[in-house]
Structure formats: structure tokens, C-alpha cells
Amino acid sequence: DTGVSQNPRHKITKRGQNVTFRCDPISEHNRLYWYRQTLGQGPEFLTYFQNEAQLEKSRLLSDRFSAERPKGSFSTLEIQRTEQGDSAMYLCASSLSLDRGVFGANVLTFGAGSRLTVL
Amino acid sequence: DAKTTQPTSMDCAEGRAANLPCNHSTISGNEYVYWYRQIHSQGPQYIIHGLKNNETNEMASLIITEDRKSSTLILPHATLRDTAVYYCIVLIYNQGGKLIFGQGTELSVKP
Numbered sequence: 001d002t003g004v005s006q007n008p009r010h011k012i013t014k015r016g017q018n019v020t021f022r023c024d025p026i027s028e029h030n031r032l033y034w035y036r037q038t039l040g041q042g043p044e045f046l047t048y049f050q051n052e053a054q055l056e057k058s059r060l061l062s063d064r065f066s067a068e069r070p071k072g073s074f075s076t077l078e079i080q081r082t083e084q085g086d087s088a089m090y091l092c093a094s095s096l097s098l099d100r101g102v103f104g105a106n107v108l109t110f111g112a113g114s115r116l117t118v119l
Numbered sequence: 120d121a122k123t124t125q126p127t128s129m130d131c132a133e134g135r136a137a138n139l140p141c142n143h144s145t146i147s148g149n150e151y152v153y154w155y156r157q158i159h160s161q162g163p164q165y166i167i168h169g170l171k172n173n174e175t176n177e178m179a180s181l182i183i184t185e186d187r188k189s190s191t192l193i194l195p196h197a198t199l200r201d202t203a204v205y206y207c208i209v210l211i212y213n214q215g216g217k218l219i220f221g222q223g224t225e226l227s228v229k230p
Contacts, residue, residue, distance in 0.1 A: 048216075
């Protein structure tokens with residue numbers, strides 16, 4: 001178990017370009033979450049998957065953002081036509097959940113994040 | 120949604136206990152209290168969680184009041200490496216298990 005892995009760790013891009021981040025969760029975890037964090041703020045929820053199904057998307061996830069988890073293992077978060085306001089740390093987390101929506105305890109393990117800078 | 124209130128910042132002397140308070144007066148009976156911390160430029164790290172009873176693990180202790188409207192995270196012997204932002208979070212029942220982070224408490228452990 002190597003924890004949650006995120007790549008790339010840092011990405012600098014020009015406004016208007018597309019970027020993609022990858023998250024490899026802990027292997028037995030069936031839930032995967034994406035968060036965004038800007039400087040001085042707590043992480044903000046974007047979306048989550050149970051296996052390959054995307055079960056919830058935040059209103060923060062505009063139509064320029066798309067997330068996939070095609071085989072229920074790794075996930076990608078793509079941002080199209082990046083804007084300077086997209087500059088942030090993008091965090092991925094995973095957890096093992098036995099229930100589909102009704103929860104008791106649910107411990108999320110976070111990755112180190114992917115920092116995006118849009119020039 | 121059950122929201123939490125934490126002090127913005129706290130200081131603690133190295134070697135002393137750090138007691139971090141959190142108010143969650145609107146918590147429901149089946150909602151868990153979680154604590155995470157985030158050291159600068161790293162992802163959040165899980166510390167502990169609880170429902171009704173006090174909990175202890177190798178990192179910290181969690182004291183939850185009987186009415187469950189507040190809790191305290193205790194780091195028994197704070198070190199400089201405990202300097203971080205500490206988040207108290209109520210896990211929303213029946214909402215996918217996602218954590219909703221607030222602003223947290225910035226704990227500075229000083230020599």
C-alpha cells in the first residue's frame with residue numbers, strides 16, 4: 001500500500017490550455033474524491049466516485065471540468081480552456097465504503113495534491 | 120448541514136498538551152466528528168474520529184461532550200512537527216461520505 005498517488009505534482013500552463021491530473025487511489029478503496037484548495041482556504045469538494053460511477057458533482061465543477069474513473073481504479077480530472085481562477089491545489093482522496101450513500105464512518109486518505117498555476 | 124466553528128489560530132508550547140476546541144451545535148445523532156490536519160503544502164492527514172464516546176489513538180484523543188454539541192482534540196505532547204491547520208469536520212449522514220472543510224485552526228507549536 002503506497003497511499004494515494006497524484007500526478008503531476010506541479011503544472012504550469014498558459015490560460016486557454018487544457019490540463020489533466022491523474023489520481024491513483026489505495027488499491028482496495030472503492031470511493032474516490034476530488035477537492036480543490038486555494039491559498040488560505042480549506043479544501044472544497046468537487047466530485048466523488050463509487051467504483052466507476054460518478055455519484056455527485058459540486059456546483060463548483062463547471063462544464064470546463066470533467067472527471068472520469070473508467071475502470072473503477074485510477075481517476076483523471078481534466079480542465080479545459082484553463083482560466084487564471086483555476087489556479088489551485090487539486091486534491092484526491094480515497095476510502096473504502098460498504099454502503100452506497102448511507103454512511104457511518106468513512107475515513108478518507110488524501111494524496112499530496114497537484115498544484116496548478118495558470119499564467 | 121452540520122457546521123463547525125473553530126478558533127482561527129492557537130499557540131502551544133512544545134511538550135505541552137494542545138487542546139483544540141470545536142463547536143458543532145447542529146450535529147445530528149448519527150453524524151460523526153472527524154479531525155484532519157494539513158501541514159503546509161501537503162494533503163490533509165486523518166487524525167481521529169468519533170460518534171459519542173471519547174476516542175484515543177496513537178496521535179491524539181478526542182473528547183466529545185455528552186450533548187455532542189462540541190468536541191476537543193487533544194495532542195498530549197505537542198512537537199514542532201504538529202504545527203499545522205487542524206480541521207474539525209462533521210460527516211454529513213446520507214451525503215456520500217464527503218468531508219466539508221471549514222477554515223480550521225492554525226496551530227503554532229513554539230519552542
